[in-house]
Amino acid sequence: MTRIVTTLSEISADYDALFVDLWGCVHNGVHALPEAVEALQSYRKTGGKVVLVTNSPRPHAGVEKQLVHFGVPQDAWDSIATSGDSARSAMYQGVVGTNVWHLGPPTDLKFFEPLRLLDSPLEIIRVDLAEAQGIVCTGPFDPGADPELMRPQLEPAVARGLKLLCANPDIVVDRGEVREWCAGAVAKLYSEMGGDSLYFGKPYAPIYELARKRLSALGTAVPDTRILAIGDGVLTDIAGAFGEGIDALFISGGLAASETKTGSHPDPEALTDYLKRENSAPAFTIGQLR
Template sequence: MSRIVTQLSEISAQYDALFVDLWGCVHNGVNALPEAVSALQNYRAQGGKVVLVTNSPRPRAGVEKQLITFGVPDNSWDTIATSGDSARSAMYRGIVGEKVWHIGYPGEEKFFEPIGVVEDPVDIRMVPLEEAEGIVCTGPRDPLADPSVMRPEFLMAKQSGLKLLCANPDIVVDRGEQREWCAGALAQLYAEMGGESLYFGKPHPPIYDLARRRLSALGTDIPDSRILAIGDGVLTDIAGAMGEDIDSLFISGGLAAAETRTETQPDPDALTAYLQKEMSNPTYTIGYLR
């Protein structure tokens, strides 16, 4: 049974580092969440380290710029690990070939900018589907369109035996009051159609390996038993933490606000029913990060 807490400070002394999700926890896709920012600032003031672990397909530098526009101050975190960075490293190692068909929002071409962390990177070229050796999906072209619009192209890709690299395993996010589809929804559809999808964000191990490396680069050697993962996605943040044997704090007022009847705090019965349905067992739960 997940223990419901009212403040991060109730439990934070047990942990030397936090792996914190961004969307739905620290910002809502439009603006920073002030109570969450204050909680992280207070945690850092006590000596704790904050690693922002996000399924954003953007490189770390791109997420830093985005945080500025949302009003998230840089004194509320120490370092960032993105799904995009993890996926880009794999792409430049040639995991889906050199000629790739890109699916994504306009402007996400920065995903294909060269990186200096892969030795002897392959020469990635974006090509039409009929010429591709693999697929790179950073997100849907239209985040409001049902993922099924991709079925005809995915059928052709599957018949050609193309692997799909998914740079963001999230299924949906809430941008303010608007729910949008993410790359994970397309990767899920492709897999359901019989294609092969490769994932590099939460809940899959590569992004946690990256987060640990980023934490270690801060000059601290922190065991998993002293790390707390925080997030609003039971299928990503909490499932990933459980898979890594890391304690977790579930933010019930994010993606599952309706199911958990969260206003300021979750309804205990609704929370229990939701977690049982999703077969999830976060160590702690709170309505909103504060």
Template structure:
């Protein structure tokens, strides 16, 4: 059963590094969450390492610029691992072919196609119309407010052609301020439901954790066998992924599950227990908001 805590500092000394989600934990899609920033600054000052692990489809340097604009300072983190970087590596290795139909928002998602120097002999990716495509790359919906079902006609055609869909962001929804938006994960789930094949590289799937561990190991102050805790508000991404990776998790109940857990400052214990049981998932610790 999860332990409800009031501050990360109550348990942080047990861990050398934290894999911290961004959206819903460090910012709300509009601005930084000051208490969360302060908590990570305090953790780092005590010797902890913060790796931001995000399902953003963007390259890590693009995410760094974005969160700086939100007000998340550089001294609140050490490294960034993104679903986008994991997915880009697979794309440039040709996992869905050379000619791809791209789903996303331009110019916001254009950085996904930036050259990736770590790949030898990368595939020359070409964006083409659906009827010419060998595969699909999905960074998100064309309209994040539209029901994913609007894509059924295109997905039916793609499934009949046997196209694979590379999902650059497994998140289903995010809250941008007070507005709930659909993410690429919702489209990939629909495509799978329709009989298509979707490929995932972000949380809760292994590739992003491998990338996060490599980003952690590359830091000069990283221990050889670090004790890691994952922090996030996504029960089916952050917390499930931590469980599958056999690492402890701190669930932020005041994010995506605020209503279900009756979280204002802290979750209602019974509502939290009912929610976790319904999700068939558990977290080592829970807190209303990261602080």
């Protein structure tokens, strides 16, 4: 059974590093969450390392700029690992071919900027779907529209056996008070239609490999038993941590706020029922990161 805590400091001394989700934990898609920022700043002052591990399809430099815009100060974190970085690495190694159809908004075009981390990255060319060897999905064209509406557009791609690279496995996020669909919802639909979707963010292994590399680059050797993952998605943050053998702190006041009846703190009975339904067992739960 999960242990409900009221502050990160109650358990943080048992961990040398944190893998922290962003959306719903540190910011709400509009502005920083002050208590979360303060908690991370306090943790870093004790010598702990904070790696922000996000399913954003953006390169880490783009996420860093976004954090500045949201008001998340740089002294609240040490490094960033994004699903965008992990997925870009795979794309430039040709996992879905070299001529690709970009399924996503124009704001995600930085995904296709040259990648200098590989010795011999392939040249990736964006083409129309009819000419594509594969699909790169950074999100739906319209995050407010039901992804099911894309079924007719995707049917020819499924018939041709095109693989879909999903740069963000999240199904939904909450931008302030508005819930939006993410690339994971499109990839889920594509798989249900019989297509082959490839995932590179949480809960899949590649992004955790990247997060460990980012942590190691800080000059700190931290075993998995001394890492705590923090997030509000049971199917991404918590499932991913479990798969990697890492303890997890579930933020119940994020995506599952209504299901767990979370105000400042979750309702214990509602929380237990929710985690049982989701077959999830985080070591700890907190209403909001503080």
